[in-house]
Amino acid sequence: MSIEIIEACDVIWLDERQELPLAALADLSGLPLSELQQLVECETLTPVNSVEPAAEARFGARSIALARAASRLRHDFDLDGNGLALTLRLLNRVHELEAELRDLRAQWPQITR
């Protein structure tokens, strides 16, 4: 009879309280530092502090999701930096609109009788 091993794990909340440098974003997303810098220059990826050079900027942990999506899209669609920045900008817009729609639906009464 095999015994299932359950591992208890540390959990890190990816929210505004966690900050990380661009190098950590590169490590976690697999996207090269130079391509992440390009996303910062295009203002697709926004640091929490405005410092030069971009390599010393710090990013909210929510940026991990964006950087990982960038890495997937870059790899799966073979996008160049410009195409990637535009795609991410449009995807962000879609996500904002979806969140707005979700919020409006929550506020809309459900009683039909």
Next chain:
Amino acid sequence: MKYKDYYQTLGVARDASAADIKKAYRKLAHKYHPDVSKLADAKEKFQEIGEAYETLKDATKRAAYDELGSNYHAGQDFRPPPDWGRTHGDAHAAFDDMDLSDLFASLSGRRHGSRAHGGARDAPFPIPGQDFEVPAEITLEQAAHGTEFEVHLTVPEPGAEGYLRRVPRTFKARIAKGASEGQRLRLPGKGGKGLGGGRDGDLYLIIHLLPHPLFRASGHDLYIDLPLAPWEAALGATVEVPTLHGAVHLKVRPGTRSGQKLRLAKRGLPHPHEGSGDLYAVVQLVLPAELSAHERALLQQLADGSSFDPRAHFKAEAA
């Protein structure tokens, strides 16, 4: 090992050119890529498409795949031909409990590896482990009070022969109170094993709040419909309203309108660190499904005696 028909997955002939394979992949990727598709099965479909393309786009891997033979159906149990292991990997390897995708991922490590029998485990450069993203569906009550969430994964790990093999793993994550829709949690190092000194992959949990029969979440705020009888709205009333932390009494002022949002401060979902969202009771005027004779008489009396015109503004606008 189960056979996967990569050509069928991409919808191309076995003699398709590299350009045709790329074209077919792109067309399917546009439709099923989980970052852009809203189809329910997009993630699973794209995983199959990506796996097929990773093998067929690489001439060496494609040749190795073709040498497996073409007389199998997708999902059929099969073994690579006897010489296949000698040519492309380890002649003595047991392929029985392998996944075809892991076999071809292992081949990458072997091609770049410095040891003849090293395989994926001994990749000469660091290869980070695979990250996993898993939706974590929890109830509003669990989000409000915190909960434990169990994740069951099969993670690719290098076996004794150097080939990647799927290993079942179970993780238990403590989700502290305060999660809202879309919140992401990272479990470092709980993804696939890194190779050649690469870091282990991570596991990401994406919180999804399950629908609740009474409450609807908007960020950390909650909304509930508050049905009121017309006379309660007109005259005012004290009504019981459920919250995630027990019922409270809400004083409804006289003259409350339908659709009005009555705010119950800090009765929404807690924020992760401090404070809470609010609960909004959205007023809905409702009537009895059937009026008794007495109710009808009372309402008729009101209709006859009232000079209130709810559509007075129609006339003002039309004038």
